Amino acid sequence: MTATARKVAETEEEAGAGSGYNAAMLCHLAGDAHVTTVDRSGTLTTLARARLNAVGFDPLVLHGDGARDLPPDATYDRIIATASVRRIPPVWLERCRVGGLLVVPVKGTLAGGMLARLTKQPDGAAVGRILHTPAAFMPLRSRPETRVRVPEIPGGPCGDAELSGRVLDDWTFSFFAQLHMPRGLVRTYGRSDDGLHVTTLYDPADGSATRIEATPDEQAVTYTAPDGHIHRWAL
Structure with a gap:
């Protein structure tokens, strides 16, 4: 999944740095000075930063919660998630500029996942469509997760x-x-x-x-x- 940058001045934010591969493509499109990538894993952010530097890119690589930990007052023209969410985090809508794009894998409680391509509106909402091809990433790990144990279901009606x-x-x-x-x-x-x-x-x-x-x-x-x-x- 890639994002399209129409001009170098546009800023990109990626939730889910992973290996750094997707961030490298964003750096190529928008220039590394305009790219921020965030990942919850300190190990992954360290490796991603090293890999990006090795190929000549030096974007802002942050270790933190992709749903909340963004640079203070930063706003973006493009926000892309490489981790799926059940609901689009409010901070992504807040930090996306009017007319900016959000490309987010939406995946709920079941197996189904779809890509949403949304445009930020002047009233603060985002509208768009679900892309035709099903797609999903691993869930965005944000707040501490509690594993739910499904009980044995006894015989009943x-x-x-x-x-x-x-x-x-x-x-x-x-x-x-x-x-x-x-x-x-x-x-x-x-x-x-x-x-x-x-x-x-x-x-x-x-x-x-x-x-x-x-x-x-x-x-x-x-x-x-x-x-x-x-x-x-x-x-």
């Missing part, structure tokens, strides 16, 4: 599912499906002891969960919730 859990393997479908699901939803999937597909959706906010199990001749779904009611938000 069952019913026939209209869809297989495998539909969530389709990135385009899952990208739009997750827009209608709880923000913190966790998905796990794998094989049962019988080798059949099993998908679990769990919402840690209220403990509700759904398990979709494949059977040789049909799809069976088990629902369970803390209040004993059936939750049908999953599939």
Whole structure:
């Protein structure tokens, strides 16, 4: 994924320095004096800086939180993320100049990921479109993360599912499906002891969960919730 610079004076900010490869392309396009790249990993920023210097580039390489740690008062004509986010961090909108572009991989709680190409508006919002080709990067690591353990789902009210859990393997479908699901939803999937597909959706906010199990001749779904009611938000 690359960004296009129309003139040398434009400034670029990259969230996710990684190996430094993408930052090097931005330096080639905009000039290294106009490029800032940020990564949470101190090891990666040290290596990226050394690699960029080795090929003659000296952009601003920062060790910090790409969603928050930007130079004070800096504004940018282009912001590109090489880490996916569930929501575009407010600071990116604040620091992008009016008319500037943001290219951001948006990936929610499911597997689906898409690239958003947005233009900053005078009112502070950003509008644009989702690009046609599905794409995703590893999630942007910002605040301390707490791993959610999906509990074992006991037997409960069952019913026939209209869809297989495998539909969530389709990135385009899952990208739009997750827009209608709880923000913190966790998905796990794998094989049962019988080798059949099993998908679990769990919402840690209220403990509700759904398990979709494949059977040789049909799809069976088990629902369970803390209040004993059936939750049908999953599939």
